[in-house]
Structure formats: C-alpha cells, structure tokens
Amino acid sequence: MSIAKSASKGVKPLRSTSEKTESRKAWWKRYLASMKYGLHVITHPFDGFWDLIHEKRGTIAAANTFLILFLITRVLKLLLTSFQFISAPIQYINVFQEMGSLALPFIILCLANWAMTTLFDGKGRFKDIYMAMCYALIPYILIQIPMIVVSNMLTYEEGSFYTVLLSFSVIWCVFLVFVGLMEVHDYGPGKTFIFLIVTIFGAAVIIFLLLVFFSLLGDALSYFISLYREIVFRLN
C-alpha cells in the first residue's frame, strides 16, 4: 500500500536501504494479511479458497506457518494435555519423530494429489494444493490449543465436552480439505471425492517407491563397501 501510495504521488523510488525496509514492511504486511485471511477461509470456505488462489490472498509463508503451528499443536497436545484425556508415553516421545510422522505423510499426500489431478485436468498447481491443505489445518490449531488448557480444568467425567470439540475440529478440517481441493482444481464434489480416494492410493504408491529406492540404495551401498573391502584385502 505504501509503495502504491508513494508511486501515485510521483516520487521516484530510490535504490537505498529505505527502499529495502519499505519492501520488507510490505512483505510483512502481506504476510499478516494472508494470515488474517485464514480466518475468512475457514468460515467462508467456498469463497475463501477461491480467492485464496485466484485472487492471490494467500501466501506460501502463511501456509508454512500454519503447517508448523499444526505440528507444534500436535506435540503440545501430547505433552501438556491432562493425563486423564490422553495416554501418551512421554518417556518414549521423540518430538522430531512425532513431527516428521505427520509432516511427511502430509507432503506425500499433497504430492500424490498434485500428481493425480494434473493428469485429470485439475487446475491447481502444487503450490496451490499445498496452500489450500495448510489453510485447512487452521481449525485444528484454533480449537486444539485452547482445549489443552481446558483439559487441565476438567475431570474425567466431564470429558464429553472435550471430546466433542476435538472431533468437531477434525471434522471441520476434513471438510475444509474437501472444499479446498474442490475450489483449487475447479472440480465438482463427486470428482473431488473420487480423487481424495485416488490420492490415498497415489500416496501408497509413492511410499512403496521410496521404500524400494532406499532398499536398493542400501544394497548398492553395501555392494560397493564389500567391493572396496575385497580390493583392500587383495592388495594387502
């Protein structure tokens, strides 16, 4: 906005530190606006996701933030929820493993969806799909973080309130993923549903390929290592 204003006044932008700070400020402004736009997306998903992509209301930075916040929420939930509602073996929890076990499938699902929908005239690019999926995680963050606090103020018998809200947050997220993909690819609901299932199959294929790749890599490595040993042994 400030750039636009200054441009309209006819002042020529200078290549200086002040311009750099100006653009940084603009970036931050856009970032915060796109973060705030998330609230609009989750309450008005049909319009929200359309504008998110086509009106460039969302940013990748904000999407990254939501994904990271989602992972942090997940870990905080495991560590801080009252033991009455969650039985997490804290002594075994590896924070990075926990995060990885969520982030990796998430990325693989995005990738599988992109791979499948590009073949069947989906309009979304990978960036768009990723952004839509990340924005769809917002209800989880917004509901689960307060619920961590609430869980420490409730007893086991009063837990129905807690579980209802938790499942509500998950259902909301799933609904948003559905609508988000529908808007991103410009599909109908039926086609979106079919491609959700196809995506899961695609993800399975990707995981299979990864496993094959790593096992072959391991075999190749051990081959070269034994070759090297053999040579060293012969030389001596």
Next chain:
Amino acid sequence: MKRTVSFLFALMLLFVSAAYADDGFSTSYTYGYDYWEDVQESPDAYRVKTVLDSTNLGMDKLDNQVLRKPQSLFVKDQELYICDTGNNRIIQVHVSGDRYDVVRVINAVKGSAEDYELAESFNLKSQEYEKAITERVKAEEKLAEMTGTSQEEENSEAAAVMEEVQERVNEVLGTESTTEAPEEVSASDAEIEAATLALEQAREREEQIHQETVEAEEKAKAQGCSIWQYDAWQKDGEGNIVSVLNTPNDIAVDDTGNIYIADTNNYRVIKMDRDCNLIWEFTKPLDATFDQSQNFLPKKIVVDVAGRVYALCQNINKGLVKFEEDGVFSGFIGANAVSVSMVDYIWKRYFQTKEQRAQTANFVPTEYENICIDADGFIYATTTVFSEGDLRWDNAKPIRRLNSLGNDILIKNDKIPPIGDIEWISGGGEATGPSKLVDITVLNNDMYVALDRVRGRLFGYDSQGVMLWAFGTKGNVDGAFNGAISIEHIGHNLLVLDQLKNSITVFEPTEYGKTIYSAIDTYLSGEYDESAALWQEVLKLNANYPLAFRGIGRAVLRQNKYKEAMEWFELAHDRENYGRAFKLYRKEWVESNIWWIVLVVALLLIVPLAIGMIKKLKWEVIMHEHSKVRK
C-alpha cells in the same frame, strides 16, 4: 539432488534409531507390568519355603511308591490332598508349621454289602435284559430269512409287525402254489411255525425281564442304593465291598468332612465320608441333554456349601455338569458362549458349499481347563482355548468367575484384563504364545492366583483384577517348574504341583509380599492411614508399584489433601480417582480465589466498556468543537 538424498537418508536413520531396544523380556524372577505394559522388575514377593517330593513326604518308607503324574492338589484347613493320579491313589498330608506328615493313602472306597447286592441284582437284571433283546432280534432275523421279507419296517412297530408276520405266514401256508413270494423261500411250514413260536416266546421273555429290571431299579432307589457302577466293585478277602480308584484326577472336601473324588476312568464321581465309606456314586446322567454317545469322564470337581457337585468333564463343552446333593443331575452351567465373527458367519453362510461347510469345524463352545470355588460359592474357571487376538480386548476371558446362572462376573477395573503375561515374546525356549492358565486358587479378599503352564509362572491379582505380582520360570531349580499343573494355598502360602518333577513347591510371602497383603487387608477393613503407611513401606522396596501409588492417593484424599492426592493418582494413572480429587481441588481453589476471579471477570467486562465510553465521549467533544467551528 545431493541434498535431497542426504536429507531423506537422514530421515530414514531417524526412524531406524527410534525403534525401541527394549524387547520387554524380563530377566528377573519376580516382575510386574507398568501402565505402558512394560515389564518392571520387582523384588521377590514369594520365596521357596520347601519343595516336597516323594522322599521328604516319606513315601519311600510308607510303600516305596514315588508320586507318578500327580494331577491335582486340594487344601481343606490344614489338610493337603494330593491326587497321585498315575498311582491311582490320593495322599492326605497334614500340614502343621514346617511339618508335612502323610496321614493316609486313599486308594479305594468301601461300599455297603446291601447296596452291593441291590446294585448286583439290578445290574444282573439289566444284563439279562440286554441278552433278551439280542435273542429277540435273532429270532426276528431268523423268521425274516425264512419268509424273505425285509425286516426293516417291522422293527419300527412291534405290535403291527406281529400281525403282519402272522398274515404273511398264513399267506404262505394257505396259497403256496399261487404265491408271489420269492423263489428262495425253501423252509418247510413246520419250521416257519416253530420260528414264529420262538419269536413270540422271545418277545414275552423280553417284556417280562424289562419289567423285572424296572422293579429292581425302583427297589434299589427306594432303599437308597449308592452303588451304580456295579462292575467297579468287588469283594475283598474279608468280605468287604471295595472299589479301587482308577486315575483319580481331582478331589474335593466339604465342610462336613465328606470327600468327593473325580474317579475318571471309572466314569464316576465318588462321594464318601471321612472314613472312606461310600455315600453316593455320581454317574453318567441319563438325560437327553447329556450326549449319550460320550463317556462320563469327570476331570475336575468342586463342591459348594450346599453339597452340590460341579464336575468338569472331558469331551463335554456345554459347561460344568451340575449334580444336586442327592445325586440328581440338574443341568449344565457356565457354558462358554459361542463367538462367531461377522466375517466368519457371512463366509460360512453364503460362500461355502454344503460339503465345505460340513468339512470345516462347527462353531462350538470351548471347554474349561480347571475350576475352583471361593468362600462365597462362586466358581472360578480358567480356559486355555482362545485366539491370541481375543485376549487383549477381553473377548477370550481366560479367567472367569461364574455366578449361579453361569454368567461371568469377574471384576476387571484395570487397563488390561487378567490374562497372565501381556507380552509373550518367546524367550528362546519352547515357550511361545500367551499364557495358558491351568489352575487358579482364590485367596482371602477375593485375590486370586493363576498358574501358567507355558512358562511356569504364577500371576497374582487383587479383587479388582489388578496384577499384584508375577513370578516363576521354567527349569529344574527350586522355584522353577517343568510341568506346573495345579495350585493351592494355605493362608498366604502357595503350593504348586509339578506333574513332571512329581513335586510340590511351597512358597511363602517375603516381607515385600506380606506388606502388600497387609496393606490391602487394612484398606479393606477401613484403616486407611495404616494402609497408606504400609503402601509407603512397599514403595521403599519397589518404587514402581502402581497399586501403592493408588493406595496412598486414596488415603491422602481422605485426609482432604487434594493436591497431593492428585499427584499420587497421576503416578498411578488412575483417572477416576484423579477426577474425584481434582473436582474437590478445583472447588477449593475457586472458593479461595473467588475475589480474584470476580475481579478478572469484572475487568474483562468493564475495561472494554469503559474504553468504549471514553471513545464515545471524545467523539462527542470533537463533534461539538466542529459544530462550534462551523457556526
């Protein structure tokens, strides 16, 4: 590309390194499971007091016969009964302190001569009756051969047959030349007449003997005859009527001193008085509900306070055979429910052909392994036939407590139901799979101890189904078992019978075990503070004991120290009690901080309101100024 590969490689390493090194296999003798189902080593709850074998029981001096394949133990007060099944005898041992004296050896039961005669007359009559039947059948066959008619229809209706035969005979006699009778009929008229006569005589005789047999049975019953297995009885040299035991598998003694023996290969359960005089023989029930093609093979018996006998029989899967005190069969109780999974049912019902269905096993309920009766008259039963998958979700129910209707009413308030070992990683030996609980004994306060034959382990549970301790192993040293088969208790001492080592291992509780017992006792008798102090003692010996955390928590809760109680319950992972303590704590907290809460709420309401008002006021002032300027 290089960076991606190395990143993926690092990720893979991360997952590999996260695999647990701990295989959950315990190396200590005594152990327990924590909330996470991990094995927690524990101090010994029991130590071996002594091992009784044939030598230290003095059997070598008595009759020089060592124990052979003993199958069962029974304890009544201070008397220990050992079923020395392989030697067809029962050894009664009196236990006083550390002394184990053989009182007597029971290998036969004495019957009264009158009853023997009654049974003899009845049994002879019934044998005669059987003979008469075979004779009649022979006569029928002979006649049929002569007349060349098929015998099959005639067998069905005796009276009609008689007339029919008569008619045919007349036919043959009267119209021989024009008869349509088969050519091979070559018998003369006289012979046929003789055969007909013989058949009539045989019929009459059968009828008569049947009448006599019924009379003999009624007479025997009316005079209270106790002997029914006539074959098993014989007269000894002094004219006494005795019956020798044949593989006695179990024994029970009731409060009046009557002894009950499951005399398996004599197909009976014997009830006798303390001097081995027969009171009653429980034999195969002649009831339609009992499969008559099966022999009556009682393996395990229990007797309740009313003198009812419950017998666990081989090859009978309808539950326990129940006899009333007077020997009348009164049905089955506690049959295992047949469980069929949806998938199985649909597969069998809609996808298999009739032939396939006939070949695959039917859905039949399983048999019990062993039974035991507690002081309240509830029967504890164990079963070893189940699928591994059913164990964890409590569908298998290897331990059951049956009420009089035969329903399972065992209390299970722990995260894991009482199934013995929770993890069954094979320890390198032949021991694989879940625990197979072969016997169970019920201590005071509804605590029970189950015996696992797979790994030779004992599992103690309290009345709520929470594991107290587990110990034991396979092997030849004292305190290890090769073929653990039966368990009994005297007070808190445990006796375990090993059928391969032919010995009885007597365990006594250690300081640790005793403290656990007294902590439970004191809690149940309402002395909560003493109980908490005892649980503290337990914690000093074993810092990983969930029951102690809970016990202390409950005592602390009663002293209204909610915060402290919450901490204990959290350690014990006891949600219900934690919730109870937390509710009280929350109430107390709200009451003591009510003014702060009011203040915060007020601030949250008033501050925005005040700001709004100030803004509005400001705006009005500005507008006022503006209006002035315009004027």
